[in-house]
Each structure stands twice: as structure tokens, then as C-alpha cells.
């Protein structure tokens with residue numbers, strides 16, 4: 616269905632533990648089962664790799680290991696490459712891209728840490744580099760109390776999250792200039808409950824996308840209609856052809872111009 620056009624992009628955002636991965640994987644499966652092939656893509660900034668490495672080397676985290684400027688460059692490049700790969704695979708396969716995190720997560724995490732502001736124009740450079748990525752057809756920001764997100768992260772058993780950091784991170788998402796276009800979805804319920812709200816939002820966004828060719832076809836039709844009403848050069852040519860044919864019929868010649876009346 617999406618072979619000739621860029622397949623839709625659905626981006627799921629939110630702080631750690633809010634349920635992005637759970638919902639994104641499920642969404643890709645449900646869409647595929649419903650005949651709308653979709654793929655799940657994870658677009659992290661490499662934190663699960665960098666932070667443990669930093670700790671092994673006796674540092675607190677990635678920024679402490681690399682310095683703020685280098686860390687942002689590494690993180691934004693890592694995420695940018697993940698998004699590039701995801702979009703390329705989606706385009707090649709014609710499958711809807713369900714994005715677990717997107718460009719906005721980089722902007723939010725930089726806002727949270729205060730990276731790339733003041734003398735350092737890192738934030739502007741990251742935004743400039745990410746400008747080539749398409750606007751998603753739907754951006755969903757999952758929200759949940761920080762305590763619940765923290766419990767979920769603990770239950771996952773892979774990492775730990777500080778409560779204050781989760782609260783500030785949620786604020787950083789809401790402070791983004793793009794936040795007005797995000798669809799906020801409370802994600803405190805069970806995975807079934809959250810999916811039941813998410814899925815109709817997604818199908819509605821896909822429907823809007825499917826409507827676009829119809830709008831374009833109608834516009835093309837109206838333009839053609841207008842063009843045939845206006846006296847264009849091609850219509851004048853048709854008139855000239857008709858007059859020439861009539862003249863030839865009058866003078867009984869098909870291949871030669873009509874004789875001049877003065878002769």
C-alpha cells in the first residue's frame with residue numbers, strides 16, 4: 616500500500632518505564648495482524664551502553680566519562696543513525712514505522728541536562744541535523760506518575776531511575792516547542808487498557824494519511840476542469856485545425872493549402 620509513498624511514521628515518547636517499548640512492539644504486531652504491515656524500531660541514544668561503560672571505568676555516567684559536548688555529539692549521532700536506519704528499512708519494505716522514541720527524545724534529554732545552550736550551540740546543531748527527518752503522522756507522549764515509571768523500571772531489572780530525574784524528564788518533554796502537537800496518553804493502566812486507547816488514535820492517523828491521495832486527486836480533477844474551460848493555446852490550435860479542415864473540404868484538397876482567392 617505504501618510502496619510508492621513514504622510509509623507512515625508513528626512515534627511513541629515518554630520517560631523511562633512509562634511503557635513505550637511494550638506498547639510499540641504490541642502496536643506493530645496488531646497493525647500487521649490487521650493487514651497494515653508495521654515494524655518496530657528502537658531509537659535510543661545509547662545510554663544503556665554508555666552509562667555501564669562509564670561506571671566500569673569509575674565514572675558516574677556517559678557525560679561524566681566523555682564530557683558534555685562530546686557526549687551529546689555521540690548520543691545524537693547514535694540516535695540519528697538509528698532513526699536513519701529505521702526510516703530506510705520502513706521505506707524499503709513499505710512497512711509502517713512504529714518508533715520507540717524519536718528526535719524529540721533527544722531534544723528532551725538535552726533540555727533535561729541543559730546541554731547545548733548558552734555559548735554551546737549544540738542544541739541548535741542537533742536540531743539542524745535532525746531537520747531532514749520527516750514529521751511523524753502521529754506523536755504520542757505517554758504520561759504516568761514518576762513513582763509508577765520508577766517501579767516499572769525496577770521491575771524490568773535492567774537499570775535504575777532516579778525519581779527526581781524522571782519528574783524533570785517528563786517536564787522537559789512538556790517544555791519542548793513541539794509539545795503542543797503531541798498527543799498525551801495517560802499510561803498508568805494495564806498494557807491492554809493503554810493499547811485500547813492507543814490503537815484507535817493510530818488508525819485515525821493512518822486514515823488521515825490515506826485520505827490525502829483522494830484530496831490530491833480531487834484537486835487535480837478541479838484543475839483539469841478549469842483548464843478545459845479557459846481558452847488555452849491548445850484550444851486555439853483545435854480551432855485552427857477545424858478551420859483548416861473546413862477549408863480543405865471546401866476546396867477539395869487534403870494535402871495542399873487552399874488556392875489563393877486572387878488567382
Ligand SMILES: Cc1cn([C@H]2C[C@H](O)[C@@H](COP(=O)(O)OP(=O)(O)O)O2)c(=O)[nH]c1=O
Nearest residue numbers: 631632633634635636637767771804805806
Ligand atoms: C506498559 C507496562 C509495562 N510494564 C513493565 C514492562 C517493563 O518491564 C517495564 C517498563 O516498560 P517499558 O515498555 O520497557 O517502558 P519504556 O520503554 O517506556 O522504558 O514495565 C508493566 O509492568 N506494566 C505496564 O503497563
